[in-house]
Every structure is written in C-alpha cells, then in structure tokens.
Amino acid sequence: MSVLTTQNLNIGYLRKGKADTIQTDLHLKLQAGELVCLIGPNGAGKSTLLRTLAGLQKPLSGKVQIDNVDITQLSHQKKALQIALVLTDRVEIDNATVRDIVAYGRHPHSNWWGTPTGGDKEFVNEAISLVHLDDKAESNINELSDGERQRVMIAKALAQDTPVIMLDEPTAHLDLPNRVEIMLLLHRLAHTTGKAILLSTHELDIALQAADRIWLITKDTGIECGVPEDLVFNGSFSRAFESKAYYFNASNGNFSMNYPLQKKVWVEGDKTRTYWTLRALARAGYLVVPDSEIRIHVLEKSWLVGDGKELFSVKDLLEEIDRINSHKNAPQ
Amino acid sequence: MFFKSRSFFYIRQSLSKAIIFELARKICTFGTPKINSISLKSRNTIIFLVLSLILIGLFIADLAWGSIHISLREIVDVFTGHKDNIINAEILLNFRLPKAITAILAGASLSVAGLMMQTLFRNPLADPYILGVSSGSSLGVALITMASATLPAVLVNSGWAMIIAAVAGAALVLVLVVGVSFRVRNSVSLLIVGIMFGTIAGSVVSVLQNFSNPDAIKLFVMWTFGSLSSVTWAYMQVLLPVSVLGLGIAFFLHKKLDGLLLGDNYARGLGISIIPTRFIIVIATGLLAGGITAFTGPIAFVGVAIPHIVRGVFRSSTHRILLPGSVLCGASLLLMCDIISQIPAYTLPINTISSLFGAPIILWIILKKH
Numbered sequence: 001m002s003v004l005t006t007q008n009l010n011i012g013y014l015r016k017g018k019a020d021t022i023q024t025d026l027h028l029k030l031q032a033g034e035l036v037c038l039i040g041p042n043g044a045g046k047s048t049l050l051r052t053l054a055g056l057q058k059p060l061s062g063k064v065q066i067d068n069v070d071i072t073q074l075s076h077q078k079k080a081l082q083i084a085l086v087l088t089d090r091v092e093i094d095n096a097t098v099r100d101i102v103a104y105g106r107h108p109h110s111n112w113w114g115t116p117t118g119g120d121k122e123f124v125n126e127a128i129s130l131v132h133l134d135d136k137a138e139s140n141i142n143e144l145s146d147g148e149r150q151r152v153m154i155a156k157a158l159a160q161d162t163p164v165i166m167l168d169e170p171t172a173h174l175d176l177p178n179r180v181e182i183m184l185l186l187h188r189l190a191h192t193t194g195k196a197i198l199l200s201t202h203e204l205d206i207a208l209q210a211a212d213r214i215w216l217i218t219k220d221t222g223i224e225c226g227v228p229e230d231l232v233f234n235g236s237f238s239r240a241f242e243s244k245a246y247y248f249n250a251s252n253g254n255f256s257m258n259y260p261l262q263k264k265v266w267v268e269g270d271k272t273r274t275y276w277t278l279r280a281l282a283r284a285g286y287l288v289v290p291d292s293e294i295r296i297h298v299l300e301k302s303w304l305v306g307d308g309k310e311l312f313s314v315k316d317l318l319e320e321i322d323r324i325n326s327h328k329n330a331p332q
Numbered sequence: 333m334f335f336k337s338r339s340f341f342y343i344r345q346s347l348s349k350a351i352i353f354e355l356a357r358k359i360c361t362f363g364t365p366k367i368n369s370i371s372l373k374s375r376n377t378i379i380f381l382v383l384s385l386i387l388i389g390l391f392i393a394d395l396a397w398g399s400i401h402i403s404l405r406e407i408v409d410v411f412t413g414h415k416d417n418i419i420n421a422e423i424l425l426n427f428r429l430p431k432a433i434t435a436i437l438a439g440a441s442l443s444v445a446g447l448m449m450q451t452l453f454r455n456p457l458a459d460p461y462i463l464g465v466s467s468g469s470s471l472g473v474a475l476i477t478m479a480s481a482t483l484p485a486v487l488v489n490s491g492w493a494m495i496i497a498a499v500a501g502a503a504l505v506l507v508l509v510v511g512v513s514f515r516v517r518n519s520v521s522l523l524i525v526g527i528m529f530g531t532i533a534g535s536v537v538s539v540l541q542n543f544s545n546p547d548a549i550k551l552f553v554m555w556t557f558g559s560l561s562s563v564t565w566a567y568m569q570v571l572l573p574v575s576v577l578g579l580g581i582a583f584f585l586h587k588k589l590d591g592l593l594l595g596d597n598y599a600r601g602l603g604i605s606i607i608p609t610r611f612i613i614v615i616a617t618g619l620l621a622g623g624i625t626a627f628t629g630p631i632a633f634v635g636v637a638i639p640h641i642v643r644g645v646f647r648s649s650t651h652r653i654l655l656p657g658s659v660l661c662g663a664s665l666l667l668m669c670d671i672i673s674q675i676p677a678y679t680l681p682i683n684t685i686s687s688l689f690g691a692p693i694i695l696w697i698i699l700k701k702h
Contacts, residue, residue, distance in 0.1 A: 056600055080603030089595045092454075096593075096649045107591055108603040112584075160602075 003163050003196040004030035004053065009062035011045060011052045019060050022048050026062070026223060028215065030164065030198055035190040037207035038200040040217035040240060046200040047168065049217065053198070054166050055079045066164065080108035084157035086167040091141065091153070098144070099137045101152050102127050105159030127158040130193075131185060147178030154185070158193070165189075167199035171206070179203055183210040204241075208232070208253045216240050261287035263325055269298030277303070280314050286321070293328065294321055376646055376653060383660040387436075390667040394432040395424060398674050402428075427561065434563040435670045436663040437575045438628055439638075441620040443662025444582045446635030447642070447654055451589045452613050453523050459636035460621035462523060463614065464505040464530030466630040469622065470556060471533040472501025477552045478544035491562065494555065495570075495626045502622035505529050510614050514607060519596065522610075557681030558629035560670055571627050578619035579659065585612060586651040593649060631666070633686050637693040638662045665689065 006028045012021040022045035030036060038046055051057040053064055055071055063070045066082045074082070084105065091101065105127065106120045128137050131151040136144065141152060150170055157165045170186070171179040183203070187210045190197040198215075201207050207214065208228045216224045216231055218240045224231060231237055237248045241255065249256040265286040267277055277298055278288060296317070297304040303311045306324060311317045396402050402420050415421040445460030453462070461467070476497040505526075512525045541549055563571060582589075588609050591599040596606050624631070642657040643649070666682075669689060673680040 054601065056597060075603075076600060076605045077603035080601060083601070085598065085601035087595075087597050087601070089597050091594055091598070093593045093649045094643055095647050100649065101594075104591065104594060104598075104602060107587065110587075112587060 001032045002029045003032045003066060004028075004198075005065050006053070007063045007065070009052070009064060010060040011048050011057075012060050013048070014060070021060060023217070023222060028223065028225065030196045031213070032163065032196050033190055033194045034196060034212040035187045035210060036196070036198045036213045036215060037211035038198060038215045038217060039202070039204060039207055041219070044217045044219050046217055049223075050166055050168055050198070050200050054083055054085055056085075077108060080160065080162075082162055083164045083166060084160035084162040086150070086153045086157050086165070086170055088168050088172060091149070093141065096141050097138050098128065098133055098141060098152050098155075099124060101141055102155045102159050105156040105161075108160065123159050123161060127155040130158055130189065131155045145178075147174050147181065150174065150178075150182055151185070154182075154189075158189070163195060165195055165197045167197070169201060170199055171201055171203050179206055183207075186210070187212075204237075204248075204255065205253050257282075259283060259285055261285055263287065264289050264292040265294045265296060265321060266290055266292040267296045267298060269296075270300060273298045273300075277314070277317070280318060284318050284322070294324055296321070376648065379645060380656070380660070383657070383664065387660055387664045387667070390664050390671070391432055391436065394435065394667045394671050395428050397671055398423075398428060399677075426565070430563050430565055430568055431561045431670065432667065433568065434560045434571070434628060435666040437571060438560065438624045438631055439634060439662035439664070439666030440659040441575045441578060441624045441662075442631060442635040443638035443642075443658035443665075444579055444655060445617045445620040446637075447639040447651075447658045448582055448585075448589065448613050448617055449635070450639050451592050451651070452610065453519050454593070454595065455523065456640065457636060458523065459633075460617055461530070461625075461630070461632075461635065463509050463526035463617065464528075464533060465502045465618060465621045466625050467530035467533035467537075468501040468503070468505030469498040469625045470501070470552075470630065471537055472497035472499070472504075473555050474537040474540045474552050475501075477555070478540045478548040491564075491567070495567070498626035499622060501533070502618065502625060505533060506614065506618040506622065510611060513610055513614060519610075555629045556683070558631045558683035558686075560628055560666075560682055561679075562629075563627050567627055571623060574619055574623035578616050578623065581612060581616040581619070583655055585609070585616070586655055589613075589651040589655075590649075629683065631683055631686050633689065633691060633693070634662055634666060637689070638665060640693065 006026050009026040009028070010021055010024045011026070012019055012023070014020070026049075038050065040046055048057065052059050055064075055074070055076075059072060064072055071079055071082060093101070102124050103120075106123060109120065128134055131154055133148065133151055133155065136148065141149060144152065154165075154167070154170070157167075167186070171182055174182065183206050186197055186199065189195065190212070211228055214226060214228045214231055216226075216236055218224075221239070224236050224240075226234075226236075232250050232253065238250070241248050244258060246255045246257050248254075259282050261282065263284075263286045265281055265288055267274055267281065267288055277296070281288065293306075295306055299310075301312070303317045305311060305317065305320050309320065311320055392404070392407065395407055396404060400420070400423060402424060406417065406420055407424065409416065410421045410424050442460055446458070449458040449460055449462055450456060452458070473494055476493055508529055509522070509526050513522050516522050516525065537552075541552070544552075588599075588604050591602050591604045592606075592609070594602070599609075600606055621635070638658055638661050639654065642654055642661050645661070646653050646657050648654060666686070669682055669685040673682055673685045
C-alpha cells in the first residue's frame with residue numbers, strides 16, 4: 001500500500017526568483033512497512049528531496065501526496081501528524097532527559113496547555129522500549145553517546161505516531177557497530193510497526209543489506225527505484241558511482257579502489273584467504289592474470305610462491321614477489 | 333487622593349488575585365501529568381511555594397525598609413484603612429508601593445523576556461536587550477534630553493516626554509528587527525542584525541553627547557542608571573497592562589517555546605510555524621523589555637542571569653515550569669536589589685546593583701561550561 005506518492009515533482013531552490021532545478025518529473029512511491037534508503041553521490045539532491053518530501057521546503061512544482069492529500073498544502077500542524085523527522089541537527093537542551101525529548105513527539109497531539117491526551121504516556125514508554133533505552137529513560141541527554149542520542153531522536157519520531165518517518169543521514173558520525181545497529185533497528189521498526197521509513201545515507205554496503213528498496217539518485221538519470229539486488233544486477237550502481245578512483249564492486253556491494261595495476265601475478269587456492277591476498281596484491285599494484293609467470297598458491301596457513309618457497313605472512317609474500325618481479329625485469 | 337486609593341485598591345486586589353492564581357496554578361501543575369518522575373514534580377512544587385513565600389517576604393520588606401523605617405503594624409494599618417500617620421501612609425502608598433510593584437513587574441518582565449530570547453536564539457547569553465531594545469530607548473531619551481534646545485520646554489520637562497521617546501526609540505528598532513525577521517531565516521543572523529541596530533543607535537547617542545551641554549548629559553546618564561521610583565500611579569496604569577500583556581503572550585507561547593529548543597527544523601517537524609512564532613516572540617519581548625525600559629531606564633543582567641538560575645533551581649527545560657519560575661525569581665531578585673540600594677544614605681542606582689548581582693552569574697556560567 002502506498003503511503004506517500006509524488007506526481008510530476010520538480011525539486012530545487014528558488015534563488016532571486018530563478019528556479020535552480022535539481023531533479024525533475026519525479027514519480028515516487030513509498031510503501032507502508034518498508035525501509036527505503038535514498039542513496040547517491042553528493043550534489044545529486046538527496047537532502048533537497050528529503051527536505052521537500054518532509055515539507056521543510058516547497059517543491060518547484062508537482063505534488064507530494066499522503067492518503068491522497070497534497071501535503072504541500074497542509075499546515076505545519078497537520079503535516080506533523082503525517083511525517084516525523086530525524087535530522088542531523090544536534091539537540092542540546094540543558095536539563096532535558098531522554099523521556100523529555102521523546103515526549104516532544106507528542107507535541108502535535110497535545111492541546112495548548114500541553115496536557116497529554118489519552119495514551120500519550122504509553123506512546124512515549126513504548127517508543128523508548130522500541131529503541132532499547134528503558135534503562136536510560138531518566139538520563140540527561142548530554143550524558144548519552146552519539147549512538148544513543150540518535151536512538152532517542154528515532155524514539156521521538158516513533159512517539160509522534162505518524163505513518164511516515166524520514167531520517168536525514170541517521171548513521172553519520174557513528175562508528176560501525178552503531179551504524180549497523182541503527183540500520184537494523186530501522187529495518188525491524190519498518191517491518192513490525194508497518195510505518196514507511198525513508199532515510200538518506202552514504203553507507204552503501206549497509207543500505208544494500210538493510211533496505212527493502214533503494215532510491216538511487218543521480219544527477220543525470222534521475223531516481224531509479226528498486227530492490228537493492230536488482231539495481232546491482234542491472235548495473236545501476238556502477239553507473240551511478242562511476243569514477244576513476246574507485247568502482248562499485250558488485251561481488252561484495254562495496255566500493256573498491258582503482259589501483260594502477262601494471263605488474264602481473266596469478267593466485268589460486270583457499271577462498272577466504274585468496275580474497276584478502278587479492279586485496280593486498282591490488283594495493284601493491286599487481287593485476288591477477290592466468291598467464292603470469294609469478295604464481296601464488298594460497299594454502300591454509302601459508303603461501304607457496306613460484307619455485308616452491310613457503311611464506312607465512314602477507315608482508316613476506318609481498319616482499320618475495322617484489323623481489324622476483326624486479327629480478328625478472330632487471331636483465332632487460 | 334480618591335483616585336489614587338482606588339487604583340491602589342485595584343492593584344492590591346489584582347496582586348492578591350495573582351498570588352492566589354499562582355498558588356492555584358501550582359496545584360494544577362502538580363496534577364498535570366508532566367511526564368517526569370514524581371519526586372522531581374513534587375520537588376518543583378515545593379520550590380514554587382518557597383519562592384512565592386520569599387517573594388511575599390521581600391515585597392513586605394521592601395515596603396518596610398528605606399530612609400524611614402515603617403513597621404509591619406503600620407503597613408497593615410495603612411492597608412486596612414487606618415491612616416494615623418499621614419506622612420508614613422503617603423510614603424507607603426504613593427512612593428514605596430508603586431516602587432515595589434514596579435520592581436516585581438520589571439523583574440518578572442525582564443526575566444521572561446530574557447528566557448524567551450535565550451530559547452529563540454538557543455544562546456545562553458541572549459538577553460531582552462539583544463535585539464537592540466534598550467539602545468533604541470536610549471536613543472529616544474538621548475534625543476529628548478540632549479536635542480531638547482529645539483523642542484518646547486513643556487514637552488521636555490514632563491516625564492511623559494521621556495517615556496514616549498523611549499517607547500518610540502524601542503519601537504523603531506523593534507519594527508526594523510521584525511521586518512528583518514521575516515526575511516532572515518536564520519536565528520543567528522537575526523541576533524547579529526539586532527546587535528548591529530543597537531550599535532548604530534549607541535553611536536548616534538555618542539554623537540549627540542558630543543554636542544550636548546553637561547546638564548543634558550547628566551540628565552541622560554541619570555536615566556541610564558535606571559530607577560524604580562520614577563513610576564507613579566499614573567505611569568503604572570500604562571506599565572501594568574503592558575507588562576501583563578507581554579507576560580500573557582509569553583505564557584500563551586509556552587509549548588512553542590519548548591519546541592523551539594529542538595532547533596528550527598525539528599520545531600517545524602513538530603508542526604510549529606517558525607516565522608509567525610518568532611514574530612510573536614519578538615513582539616512580546618518588545619512589550620516587556622521596551623515597556624519596562626521606557627519607565628525605569630535600562631536594568632542590566634536580570635534578563636540574562638535569571639533564566640539560568642531558574643533552570644538550575646528547577647532542573648527543567650519545560651517552559652511551563654521555567655516561565656512562572658522566571659517571574660518569581662526575577663521579581664524577587666529585583667526587590668532584593670531595591671532593598672540593597674536603599675541601605676546607603678543615598679539611594680544607589682538600581683542598574684549598578686543588578687549588574688553587581690548579574691555579572692558574577694555570567695562569569696559562573698562561562699566557567700561552568702569549560
């Protein structure tokens with residue numbers, strides 16, 4: 001079921017009456033219960049699209065609809081009941097506890113006096129448990145780690161009880177375990193709560209694993225939507241992230257660096273160790289080709305090089321093949 | 333005399349009503365489920381009660397102490413209509429009572445204005461004068477006192493002229509700042525705009541001083557010292573409604589002020605329209621700070637220091653707590669300053685006393701942050 005749809009959406013900025021268009025004619029669909037990751041190179045319009053969909057910025061033209069209502073025409077108050085936001089803005093409030101911040105999510109639902117209506121307290125408690133911060137509920141937010149802070153803001157968005165949650169780079173500034181944890185959390189939340197969750201990110205590998213759907217945004221080709229693997233198979237990623245310095249490695253969903261490879265070598269043997277050996281060789285400038293004179297055999301705990309010399313570390317291996325390579329080239 | 337006692341009666345009534353309302357409000361807040369631990373909630377209630385008692389105590393002390401001591405019994409007598417000592421009754425009703433009420437209004441207004449500015453700009457050092465309100469007022473007053481050679485004497489000598497000039501000056505700067513606030517999306521830029529307008533006004537004042545005679549300069553400098561006792565009952569009829577209106581707007585905005593603490597973007601995401609809210613906050617600040625400054629002259633540091641004290645005391649960030657807390661603390665502080673300023677044989681200017689109190693607090697804030 002589509003929660004949010006766009007029709008003929010043009011996004012960009014108005015500068016001195018002139019439209020600076022970034023993306024045109026977008027027809028997007030956000031489904032309930034799905035985690036959608038918006039990825040693309042810098043400058044392609046990730047933030048602009050997110051800000052436009054969130055209603056922080058007006059579209060140049062076109063419609064953004066939730067339940068067949070154009071949200072660009074809604075008041076801030078009504079919009080806050082449809083979309084909850086997690087932004088990159090740092091929240092620093094003296095004396096505010098985790099519970100206080102999460103309770104902000106109930107603002108659009110409460111009356112002028114701020115008295116909570118109905119199950120507000122339950123909403124706040126539930127949101128705090130969903131992000132596993134029960135034991136920190138009364139802590140001051142200034143005492144939390146960056147990962148915990150991000151979870152607090154996600155809890156705030158959950159407490160807002162909206163069909164759509166949008167997050168702007170929720171994993172920026174976090175270390176790897178926290179990045180993975182936040183993504184898993186969002187994935188789980190989308191599936192268990194039935195909310196549509198849209199986030200922008202630079203973490204391609206994590207996004208590919210966690211996202212139900214990817215919106216791949218590029219300057220020239222607009223936005224391609226699809227299941228991550230489909231976009232890998234049809235080469236969209238390689239095209240989107242084309243560069244001389246790196247390439248999209250479809251075998252592991254990562255970016256690999258393009259080293260200048262002039263020297264040749266051949267490798268065979270144990271799979272995991274071969275993978276890491278290849279990385280080291282690529283960095284040292286070796287191209288792996290079957291007809292190379294230097295042959296490396298990867299064993300369980302060591303490497304056999306050409307004439308049968310056994311080496312026990314990557315450092316020794318690299319030194320040895322460098323020696324062979326220079327020796328081979330010397331007489332010419 | 334009839335008129336004066338009537339207005340006094342009205343004020344006494346509204347004051348006691350205000351106290352009753354305050355107590356009732358506190359009992360209400362005790363019941364409202366502010367999502368927080370119970371202990372903190374009842375702790376805040378006790379603090380509210382203690383602060384209210386302190387305020388009442390200081391109010392009575394401010395009436396009793398001065399160059400002539402008036403006993404508590406006499407105060408009660410005068411208030412219940414037994415005016416045996418005509419002179420003391422006169423001092424009490426027409427000098428000390430309006431002065432004490434002015435102290436309460438000024439303390440409450442400047443503190444609440446300071447709280448709003450600190451929230452709006454999310455800057456702990458913002459104060460009600462940050463938007464150039466006091467500079468605008470002083471420009472108006474400087475024009476009246478120092479450029480008075482060209483104006484009719486009747487206008488210059490009446491207190492209203494100074495007040496109207498101060499209001500006009502503050503309003504002028506405020507209108508400019510509000511005009512800019514619609515164009516500037518960023519709060520920090522607005523802050524700089526306010527400071528720049530203030531600087532321009534300050535420079536014009538310096539230029540005026542350069543060309544003025546010593547008497548006029550003295551008159552102007554006296555105004556900058558600030559004085560609570562210049563507010564008569566006639567002025568009070570204007571000051572009280574202006575202050576109450578400004579405070580009312582501030583309380584009306586409490587939920588939006590809470591939201592603004594999260595920053596403009598998050599506040600928008602919670603359904604708050606930033607530009608109109610900012611506009612109303614600037615108007616309320618103008619009423620509070622501009623109104624008070626026009627009648628009492630500038631009173632420094634109350635606006636910047638009190639909100640920090642209140643945050644520290646209540647350990648809260650909710651404006652439903654901080655606003656009444658600022659009213660009580662600000663009023664108490666200024667009453668205390670007024671009492672202190674009466675201790676020497678010659679009354680000290682209130683602005684210097686409040687600065688002596690405020691500056692160490694600012695230092696403490698900065699040292700605590702590092």
